[in-house]
Amino acid sequence: MPEKQHVIIGTAGHIDHGKSALVKALTGTDPDSLPEEKARGLTIELGFVFLDLPDYERQIVFIDVPGHEKLVKTMAAGASHINAALLVVAADEGVAVQTREHFDILRLLGIKRGLVALAKSDLVDGGRLEEAEREVRHFVQGSFLESAPIIPVSSVTGEGLDELKAALMDIGRQVGLPEDSGVFRLPIDRVFTVHGFGTVIAGTVLSGEIRIGDRIEIFPERIMAKVRGIQVHKEKREISGIGNRTALNLQDIDKDLLRRGQCAAVPGSLSPTLRMDARLRLLPSSKEIKTRDRLRLDIGTDEAIARVVLLEEERLRPGESALVQFVLESLGVAVSGERFIVRTFSPVSTIGGGEVLDPAAERHKRFDAAAIEGIRHLEGPLEVRVEQAFRRSQKRSLSPPEAALFLDKRVQVVRKVIGKLVEAGKLVRIPTEKDERFLPADMRAGLIKKILAVINDYFQANPHRPSMPVADLRSQLEQEADEPSIRSAIDELIAQRTLVPVESGVALPGHEAGLAPKEQELADRVEAIYRKAGFEPPLEEEVVRQLRLRLNDFRQLLGVLLKEGRLVRLDPRIIYHRESFERAKSLLVDFLRLRREITIADAKEVLRVSRKFACAVLEHLDKIQVTRRRGDIHVLK
Numbered sequence: 001m002p003e004k005q006h007v008i009i010g011t012a013g014h015i016d017h018g019k020s021a022l023v024k025a026l027t028g029t030d031p032d033s034l035p036e037e038k039a040r041g042l043t044i045e046l047g048f049v050f051l052d053l054p055d056y057e058r059q060i061v062f063i064d065v066p067g068h069e070k071l072v073k074t075m076a077a078g079a080s081h082i083n084a085a086l087l088v089v090a091a092d093e094g095v096a097v098q099t100r101e102h103f104d105i106l107r108l109l110g111i112k113r114g115l116v117a118l119a120k121s122d123l124v125d126g127g128r129l130e131e132a133e134r135e136v137r138h139f140v141q142g143s144f145l146e147s148a149p150i151i152p153v154s155s156v157t158g159e160g161l162d163e164l165k166a167a168l169m170d171i172g173r174q175v176g177l178p179e180d181s182g183v184f185r186l187p188i189d190r191v192f193t194v195h196g197f198g199t200v201i202a203g204t205v206l207s208g209e210i211r212i213g214d215r216i217e218i219f220p221e222r223i224m225a226k227v228r229g230i231q232v233h234k235e236k237r238e239i240s241g242i243g244n245r246t247a248l249n250l251q252d253i254d255k256d257l258l259r260r261g262q263c264a265a266v267p268g269s270l271s272p273t274l275r276m277d278a279r280l281r282l283l284p285s286s287k288e289i290k291t292r293d294r295l296r297l298d299i300g301t302d303e304a305i306a307r308v309v310l311l312e313e314e315r316l317r318p319g320e321s322a323l324v325q326f327v328l329e330s331l332g333v334a335v336s337g338e339r340f341i342v343r344t345f346s347p348v349s350t351i352g353g354g355e356v357l358d359p360a361a362e363r364h365k366r367f368d369a370a371a372i373e374g375i376r377h378l379e380g381p382l383e384v385r386v387e388q389a390f391r392r393s394q395k396r397s398l399s400p401p402e403a404a405l406f407l408d409k410r411v412q413v414v415r416k417v418i419g420k421l422v423e424a425g426k427l428v429r430i431p432t433e434k435d436e437r438f439l440p441a442d443m444r445a446g447l448i449k450k451i452l453a454v455i456n457d458y459f460q461a462n463p464h465r466p467s468m469p470v471a472d473l474r475s476q477l478e479q480e481a482d483e484p485s486i487r488s489a490i491d492e493l494i495a496q497r498t499l500v501p502v503e504s505g506v507a508l509p510g511h512e513a514g515l516a517p518k519e520q521e522l523a524d525r526v527e528a529i530y531r532k533a534g535f536e537p538p539l540e541e542e543v544v545r546q547l548r549l550r551l552n553d554f555r556q557l558l559g560v561l562l563k564e565g566r567l568v569r570l571d572p573r574i575i576y577h578r579e580s581f582e583r584a585k586s587l588l589v590d591f592l593r594l595r596r597e598i599t600i601a602d603a604k605e606v607l608r609v610s611r612k613f614a615c616a617v618l619e620h621l622d623k624i625q626v627t628r629r630r631g632d633i634h635v636l637k
């Protein structure tokens with residue numbers, strides 16, 4: 001049987017106004033299941049009750065919340081992901097303190113649908129009922145409940161229950177599926193053990209799907225677990241998905257590690273953080289707040305304690321909104337666009353709420369115009385948000401799935417926008433072996449500039465080096481960009497012929513290894529020694545000793561002299577001055593023209609050198625293909 005789409009309806013309202021009694025009257029099940037709740041006649045924990053209507057195409061699920069003033073945190077957790085609200089107001093008492101507070105919370109959470117039950121109608125006469133109805137109508141003016149039905153009901157006599165049920169079914173039909181990022185996420189609202197079944201977590205699947213055997217990660221603690229079983233509405237399932245109230249039986253996990261407020265999700269898909277950027281709106285009934293105030297931040301099913309940093313104001317007044325950064329006292333998780341509630345630390349009252357814009361923010365300086373502009377972009381249209389996702393990643397390229405995770409959007413949707421941004425010249429594609437990544441075009445331009453500056457500096461400092469090793473370049477740019485971005489920028493510069501590849505490095509075109517004046521002078525002295533030595537040059541060690549050079553310096557000079565062709569290496573031990581070699585070559589070639597062939601003994605005689613040198617010169621002539629060896633003789637080629 002295919003799963004009916006769940007419609008999750010949260011109760012709200014002042015203590016003792018009849019929320020739980022109403023849920024029981026509608027469903028036959030008492031949401032207050034704890035002995036303590038029954039004994040005290042009040043709700044302490046969230047109650048989850050299904051309303052079974054066989055002919056209805058959807059499945060209504062109630063989340064019954066406590067009305068007690070000390071349990072607003074539990075109410076906020078219960079209301080965090082509901083599709084519609086059932087605001088319960090007792091007809092005899094009318095709008096009371098937590099009626100207001102719960103209603104504020106529903107509005108701050110962005111709940112769009114619902115209705116009002118005017119409860120305990122059996123306790124009042126018609127006149128009072130009308131009065132109460134007028135009061136409620138006035139109370140909900142200008143809100144999502146402005147034109148919602150207000151239905152008098154009695155859980156004792158059953159009056160109005162059918163009408164209420166019909167109205168709830170109507171609302172249920174209007175509830176569409178939420179936008180799905182495709183990445184499984186379930187904020188935990190209940191943890192329990194079932195005999196013979198093990199540890200179970202339950203909550204509403206907010207995105208994606210979950211199957212038996214899947215691995216999940218519990219955030220923010222980053223505990224890994226495996227799904228052993230799935231239940232939806234008390235029945236076993238192989239799979240559950242978005243919008244469904246779902247219980248997951250977990251393997252390899254201790255119940256003591258689990259609590260309401262954690263979030264089960266695809267491993268690696270959330271970023272536990274101490275900093276979140278957000279838009280915060282204060283209720284008109286709030287008092288003024290200032291930066292560093294300590295607040296309670298209710299996000300998802302969790303409550304965190306945080307300091308608020310006002311990024312663009314000195315103080316925030318009632319009814320106003322501003323960009324803020326929350327600095328949490330312990331790690332938390334959220335997704336982009338997630339709603340939250342803010343309550344004062346002590347005494348506790350609900351003062352505002354808003355929307356998370358950057359769920360894993362950097363630290364910002366207050367009044368930093370660039371940072372504020374960046375956060376504001378995250379409130380903009382999707383195209384602006386996608387671009388900002390790349391921009392905020394601080395010189396690091398991102399893959400489309402990474403950007404989609406940050407924005408809590410489907411990868412396909414984000415990919416499309418990326419395509420447009422590339423076309424508009426705002427993003428640059430960075431191909432890698434595994435995937436493709438993207439970088440904002442201006443950051444890429446900055447990186448290219450930086451690369452050229454680093455290379456220029458390098459050749460200023462090392463004029464005799466033929467190239468700058470790519471590894472050196474990378475290590476100097478580590479702070480500037482990630483590896484794929486650097487590699488792709490270098491490739492691009494090579495393709496443009498702004499750089500030339502040389503062995504394992506790069507050089508500027510036309511770069512000739514040159515020497516500083518002082519080194520030049522030393523090189524001249526080295527060259528002079530070889531020139532003067534003619535056909536019987538000294539060994540390298542002798543030159544080093546004679547000029548009192550350091551071996552490394554000498555090698556560098558020698559490298560330049562050989563590269564420039566002022567000296568010629570004949571074999572590992574013998575180096576000739578170019579002029580000496582040319583002279584030796586022409587003497588031997590003359591001899592060959594006359595005699596057609598030459599032996600080592602002949603060469604010894606012609607050049608008047610020892611066998612070692614004669615041999616080296618002849619072999620080098622073979623090597624540069626002036627001559628060719630045939631047994632013991634060499635002939636012209």
Ligand SMILES: Nc1nc2c(ncn2[C@@H]2O[C@H](COP(=O)(O)OP(=O)(O)OP(=O)(O)O)[C@@H](O)[C@H]2O)c(=O)[nH]1
Pocket residue numbers: 013014015016017018019020021022041042043044065066067068119120121122123153154155156157
């Ligand atoms: N006469 C009458 N009494 C009711 C009705 N509904 C609830 N009550 C009584 O009101 C008291 C409180 O009812 P609950 O349903 O527990 O109230 P609640 O809103 O769930 O209270 P909390 O969960 O603690 O916020 C109980 O004693 C109920 O019997 C009703 O329609 N008529």
Ligand SMILES: [Mg+2]
Pocket residue numbers: 019020021032042043064065066067
């Ligand atoms: Mg109750």
